[in-house]
Amino acid sequence: MNTGLSKVNFAGMMTSPDRFAPIGVFDSGVGGLSILSHIHQHLPAESLIYVADNGHLPYGPKSSAYVTTRTRTISRFLIEQGVKSIVVACNTATAAAIATLRNEFNLPVIGVEPGVKPAISQSRSGVIGVLATEGTLGSEKFQRLVATHGESQQVIVQPCHGWVEQVERGELHSELTRTLVAAAVEPLIRRGADTLVLGCTHYPFLASVVRDVAGPTVELIDTGEAIALELQRRLHGLGLLADAARAGEPGFWSSGDPGPLSVQIKRLWPQAVSVERLPEAFR
Numbered sequence: 001m002n003t004g005l006s007k008v009n010f011a012g013m014m015t016s017p018d019r020f021a022p023i024g025v026f027d028s029g030v031g032g033l034s035i036l037s038h039i040h041q042h043l044p045a046e047s048l049i050y051v052a053d054n055g056h057l058p059y060g061p062k063s064s065a066y067v068t069t070r071t072r073t074i075s076r077f078l079i080e081q082g083v084k085s086i087v088v089a090c091n092t093a094t095a096a097a098i099a100t101l102r103n104e105f106n107l108p109v110i111g112v113e114p115g116v117k118p119a120i121s122q123s124r125s126g127v128i129g130v131l132a133t134e135g136t137l138g139s140e141k142f143q144r145l146v147a148t149h150g151e152s153q154q155v156i157v158q159p160c161h162g163w164v165e166q167v168e169r170g171e172l173h174s175e176l177t178r179t180l181v182a183a184a185v186e187p188l189i190r191r192g193a194d195t196l197v198l199g200c201t202h203y204p205f206l207a208s209v210v211r212d213v214a215g216p217t218v219e220l221i222d223t224g225e226a227i228a229l230e231l232q233r234r235l236h237g238l239g240l241l242a243d244a245a246r247a248g249e250p251g252f253w254s255s256g257d258p259g260p261l262s263v264q265i266k267r268l269w270p271q272a273v274s275v276e277r278l279p280e281a282f283r
């Protein structure tokens, strides 16, 4: 079967797609685990490699050029590991670099973007709030998304200062976290938003606090499961879905200090894992 993938990859080597090859998933930190868990659940036979680029976290306030450079570097590492597909489990990196990755690398690259479209179709008040990083909200890709789907509704954007750092510290329910969440969410509720988009992969870990602050009638939109299903659809279409027995736990890599990252992952991932440090060329 011609999958369209047997071309030259970045290293100039011929690659032949292998359905038992791993899938690479990455984010600036632990946020992408909110996507990885859906992939693990829906595609249990797949081997997974997860990279947390926590030596360069947060991506949100950094320039698009910086995030693109890191995103290309991590993708090169994943391709060296022989992955058959890459999931950019980060809205900020997707906004900055997905087009570059798709141009440069000859394998399926799945990205994640704020769920503006589902939010608009669910909203009754006609006002939706998009919670995301400055990088995502300021990107051309996001502007286009709102222009395409948001015309008939009021789309209010809200950068969420400190949220990513609180998730990275494992402070999912602390007083400070609650204060930071309230500072971002309450103004949206006051303006009539009845649907909030969790437009950063770190934010699903704060969903219960967001719900507490927003109140029971407000809908939260998290696209993690949709991304896993999209990946499944793409791999199936290319004849690249693994169909063996359940694979083991994902392999975890870090561009920063793997010690603290192991502790953070332990809080957010159900199984014990070990984390390796990325080779120097990729840090």
Ligand code: DGL
Binding pocket: 027, 028, 029, 031, 032, 057, 058, 059, 060, 061, 089, 090, 091, 092, 093, 133, 136, 164, 199, 200, 201, 202
């Ligand atoms: N988790 C990332 C996202 O989805 C970015 C967090 C950050 O590093 O600022 O946007």
